[in-house]
Amino acid sequence: MNQAFNINIYLESMSKVLQKQEKLVNGVDVLMNVKYEEYDKTPKELVYQEDKMKLYRYISTTKPKTKIPTLVVYALMNRSYIMDIQKEKSFIRKMLDEGLDLYIIDWGYPTAEDRYITLDDYIEGYLGNAIDFIRKRHNLDKINIISKCQGGTFCTIYSALHPEKVKNLVTIASPVDFSTNDGLLFKWAKDMNVDGLVDAYGIVPGSFLNMCFVSLKPYSLLVDKYLGLIDGLDDPNFIADFLGMEKWIFDSPGQAGEAYRKYMKDLWQDNKLIKGEFKIGNEKVDLKNVTMPLLNIYGDKDNLIVPAASIPLNDAVGSKDKELVSYPVGHAGIVASSRSQKEIAPKVAKWILERSK
Amino acid sequence: MVSNNMFNQAMEAQKNMFELWQKATNPMADAAAEKFKELEANNPFNYFKDVMELSNKLNSNYLGDPYQVLNKMYESTDAYYSIYKMWQKLKEDTFEPSIEAMQEAYDEWKDQYSEYMNKHYIPFLPDPIKNVLEQSMSVMESYRSATSKFWEPWIKTETELTDTFFKGLLNDPSAYLEFLKLWKDNYDKSFSKFLNAPMMGINREFLEKQFDSLDKYIRFNVLLTEYLTNIHKLGQETMKKTLNDYATKFKEGIQPKTFEEFYKYWTKEINAAFDKLFFSDDFSKLVGHTLDAMTSFKSEVDKLWEEYLTFMPIAKRSEMDSLYKTVYDMKKEIKSMRKEIEDLKKQNGEKEIKEKTKGTK
Numbered sequence: 001m002n003q004a005f006n007i008n009i010y011l012e013s014m015s016k017v018l019q020k021q022e023k024l025v026n027g028v029d030v031l032m033n034v035k036y037e038e039y040d041k042t043p044k045e046l047v048y049q050e051d052k053m054k055l056y057r058y059i060s061t062t063k064p065k066t067k068i069p070t071l072v073v074y075a076l077m078n079r080s081y082i083m084d085i086q087k088e089k090s091f092i093r094k095m096l097d098e099g100l101d102l103y104i105i106d107w108g109y110p111t112a113e114d115r116y117i118t119l120d121d122y123i124e125g126y127l128g129n130a131i132d133f134i135r136k137r138h139n140l141d142k143i144n145i146i147s148k149c150q151g152g153t154f155c156t157i158y159s160a161l162h163p164e165k166v167k168n169l170v171t172i173a174s175p176v177d178f179s180t181n182d183g184l185l186f187k188w189a190k191d192m193n194v195d196g197l198v199d200a201y202g203i204v205p206g207s208f209l210n211m212c213f214v215s216l217k218p219y220s221l222l223v224d225k226y227l228g229l230i231d232g233l234d235d236p237n238f239i240a241d242f243l244g245m246e247k248w249i250f251d252s253p254g255q256a257g258e259a260y261r262k263y264m265k266d267l268w269q270d271n272k273l274i275k276g277e278f279k280i281g282n283e284k285v286d287l288k289n290v291t292m293p294l295l296n297i298y299g300d301k302d303n304l305i306v307p308a309a310s311i312p313l314n315d316a317v318g319s320k321d322k323e324l325v326s327y328p329v330g331h332a333g334i335v336a337s338s339r340s341q342k343e344i345a346p347k348v349a350k351w352i353l354e355r356s357k
Numbered sequence: 358m359v360s361n362n363m364f365n366q367a368m369e370a371q372k373n374m375f376e377l378w379q380k381a382t383n384p385m386a387d388a389a390a391e392k393f394k395e396l397e398a399n400n401p402f403n404y405f406k407d408v409m410e411l412s413n414k415l416n417s418n419y420l421g422d423p424y425q426v427l428n429k430m431y432e433s434t435d436a437y438y439s440i441y442k443m444w445q446k447l448k449e450d451t452f453e454p455s456i457e458a459m460q461e462a463y464d465e466w467k468d469q470y471s472e473y474m475n476k477h478y479i480p481f482l483p484d485p486i487k488n489v490l491e492q493s494m495s496v497m498e499s500y501r502s503a504t505s506k507f508w509e510p511w512i513k514t515e516t517e518l519t520d521t522f523f524k525g526l527l528n529d530p531s532a533y534l535e536f537l538k539l540w541k542d543n544y545d546k547s548f549s550k551f552l553n554a555p556m557m558g559i560n561r562e563f564l565e566k567q568f569d570s571l572d573k574y575i576r577f578n579v580l581l582t583e584y585l586t587n588i589h590k591l592g593q594e595t596m597k598k599t600l601n602d603y604a605t606k607f608k609e610g611i612q613p614k615t616f617e618e619f620y621k622y623w624t625k626e627i628n629a630a631f632d633k634l635f636f637s638d639d640f641s642k643l644v645g646h647t648l649d650a651m652t653s654f655k656s657e658v659d660k661l662w663e664e665y666l667t668f669m670p671i672a673k674r675s676e677m678d679s680l681y682k683t684v685y686d687m688k689k690e691i692k693s694m695r696k697e698i699e700d701l702k703k704q705n706g707e708k709e710i711k712e713k714t715k716g717t718k
Contacts, residue, residue, distance in 0.1 A: 013616045051688075112677065116685040125692075184635055191645030193652065200652035200659070202678065216635075218588075219627050 020230050027233030034236055036243035040081035042092050044104070048133045052108030053126040055133060058096055065099030066356035068167055069134055069143050072104040073127065075150035076259070077209055079251050080104060083148070083335045085244055091335040091345050095146075098349030105130055105151075109253045115202040117256040119263055120280050123154050124161070131158070131165055142167035142292075144352050148335060149173050149305060153267070156313065160289045161280060168355045170295045170348055173302055173334055175309035176287070176316065177274040178267055183306035184216045189268040198257040206252035213249070216303060245332070274316055290317035295351050296324050297334065297344065304331040323351070373469055438527045445519070507551075510543040518543075530590035534583060541579050548575075563664055570657035577650040584647050587640065595630045599623045 048055035057069075072092070074080035083091040083104075095102055105127070110117070134143050144167050147155035152174020159166045181187045197204060214221045232238035272278035278285045294317055298310040307326065314324045325347065329339055474494070479487050511518070518539055525533025552572040556564040599622060634640050663673045 009615070016616070113681045113684060115678070116682055121689075181636075187636060187641050188644050191641050193645065193649040196649050196652040196656070200655045202674075217628065217631070219624065219631060224624055 023233045030236050030239055034239050036240040039085045039244050042084050054106040055130045056104050058102040061096040064101040065353055068356040069101040071145050073147040073151035073155050076107050082248050085336045089336050094345035095349050110203050110256045115257040117259055119259045122259055123158050144168045146170040157285050160285045160287050163289050163291050166292050168293045172297045173305045175305045177309055177312040178271045180308035182308045194264040198261045202257050203254040204260050206254050209252040210250050287316040288318040291319055293321040293355050294319045298326050299329040299334045300326050302331045441523050510546045530586050533586050537583050566661050570661050573654040573657050577654045580647040580650045591630050591634050595627045599626050
């Protein structure tokens with residue numbers, strides 16, 4: 001029989017097409033009634049504010065197992081509620097359940113007036129003042145820090161400048177060595193005219209950052225992802241999860257121009273931090289001054305902040321008590337996946353509690 | 358008698374001029390006649406016959422083999438491009454004069470015209486008018502020379518431009534990339550120089566901004582087109598490779614079981630192809646240049662908008678930026694002073710405590 005007329009292939013394809021059509025039709029009802037704004041619902045209270053930066057303290061779900069509070073610091077480029085994306089996958093809730101007393105910084109959404117805020121203002125100003133506020137409130141010299149991505153870079157820099165204020169430092173998928181070309185962001189950043197971008201926009205638009213992120217894997221992120229959605233379109237839980245992540249992925253704040261300029265030029269292009277040439281104000285940042293216990297976590301499948309950018313931190317610091325741990329997850333999955341619930345959050349909490357007696 | 362001679366010679370010159378134009382439009386009169394004879398011998402209908410034979414070849418003997426379909430898809434674009442090449446050859450050989458022939462004809466006409474004017478017209482004019490006429494002729498020559506110089510890059514590369522454009526359109530995105538490169542080179546040597554030439558007058562700066570933003574807009578579009586063509590080329594090549602792979606498997610007797618299997622295979626290939634392209638140094642530089650061109654264009658256009666809005670009662674961006682800078686500096690100073698005050702209060706507080714403690718002792 002002529003192979004071109006193999007009827008089974010066509011029947012199977014037709015059947016699949018009809019299944020997907022049915023899902024699409026049922027999915028319309030699901031989309032019209034889905035509730036997906038379950039992110040950032042862990043109760044917290046505003047305790048300190050400076051310009052657009054807000055410092056929140058989470059309401060504990062259980063009695064804290066240590067008097068030393070922990071400050072969570074996320075990146076400027078994405079919103080921190082990925083760590084509290086849903087009740088069942090909330091990294092924050094898990095940490096609270098494990099007995100940590102948590103604070104979190106919300107950097108806010110920079111507007112045109114913020115274009116002159118510098119990297120120094122973020123690190124020594126907003127971050128430093130938030131840490132000082134917590135220390136004063138709890139009458140402590142040092143606090144714990146859990147930091148992710150760019151937040152981890154900031155906290156590493158701060159810890160090098162003020163080791164006397166940091167008890168334990170956890171960095172998650174945080175880049176410190178930008179020389180690698182393993183990741184596309186690292187490769188493309190080297191050929192970028194940062195000055196032109198900042199001078200043209202003032203506040204580097206969040207939409208530009210979104211475009212950069214989806215450009216890394218254009219077919220997967222712009223087409224394939226939505227094709228895969230059809231299979232779960234009739235499942236309200238699946239759609240709620242998807243829409244929650246979708247909201248977060250495209251919820252990128254603009255970047256204060258002068259801070260972005262220094263961050264990209266000094267770190268991403270000139271790689272000054274790991275080379276010991278990076279300065280905040282007039283002070284050089286020496287990573288050997290990071291002497292507090294360090295837990296450095298990275299994702300093996302992270303295509304945004306590749307492992308090669310995070311791993312060198314452990315060799316660069318002066319800490320004696322330091323640990324490097326990897327998990328087979330991506331950049332978002334490291335704080336918003338079932339593995340982060342079962343393995344990563346408990347690991348972080350246990351590590352901190354052991355060193356917070 | 359003189360006027361008779363002049364009249365006859367004028368008529369002769371006119372006749373020569375027409376003959377020259379004729380010669381120009383039929384560049385190789387004898388050679389062309391020969392070509393026609395050749396064509397007649399070959400029978401232009403033969404071209405049509407070749408196309409029909411190809412078409413029959415494409416459409417007959419179909420055995421339900423997808424590999425045949427794949428080959429036919431490639432051959433059909435080749436056929437279309439072949440027809441374009443055939444038309445181009447016909448055009449060049451028979452319908453249009455070559456650039457060199459036109460130049461030759463023009464030069465000959467110009468010499469004859471100048472000779473005629475110098476012998477039979479200018480000598481009879483009063484001196485002041487003679488000078489004006491001679492200068493006019495010189496100006497005309499300057500216009501021609503300047504225009505030729507300006508269009509020279511385009512004229513020189515006309516064949517290559519058309520060829521690569523059509524090849525890219527019909528057959529091969531790589532050819533379109535070559536077209537873009539050539540177009541940009543020509544643009545740099547001609548229009549870009551004009552747009553970037555210094556302006557004069559009361560609106561000098563405004564005109565320069567307008568031309569500058571137009572230049573930047575064109576450059577940005579060229580780079581963006583190059584970027585998108587690379588993506589398109591990648592998609593085309595990946596599809597070709599995937600179909601070839603499946604055709605090979607089909608020949609080996611391995612059939613794709615489901616469309617999903619094919620789709621997953623294709624997705625894997627396209628993602629790998631994207632990674633390969635994106636990680637290349639050339640593409641990384643292209644991304645950087647495209648972004649740079651975009652931000653350059655935006656900056657220029659923003660400046661233009663500020664010019665347009667100068668006399669409107671609204672705050673401009675540069676004015677707001679200046680205000681933001683002032684506010685930022687003031688905020689920083691206030692925060693610094695606040696900190697100083699707190700430190701002083703703390704020191705005073707400690708001093709008071711010390712003194713009180715001293716007193717109680």
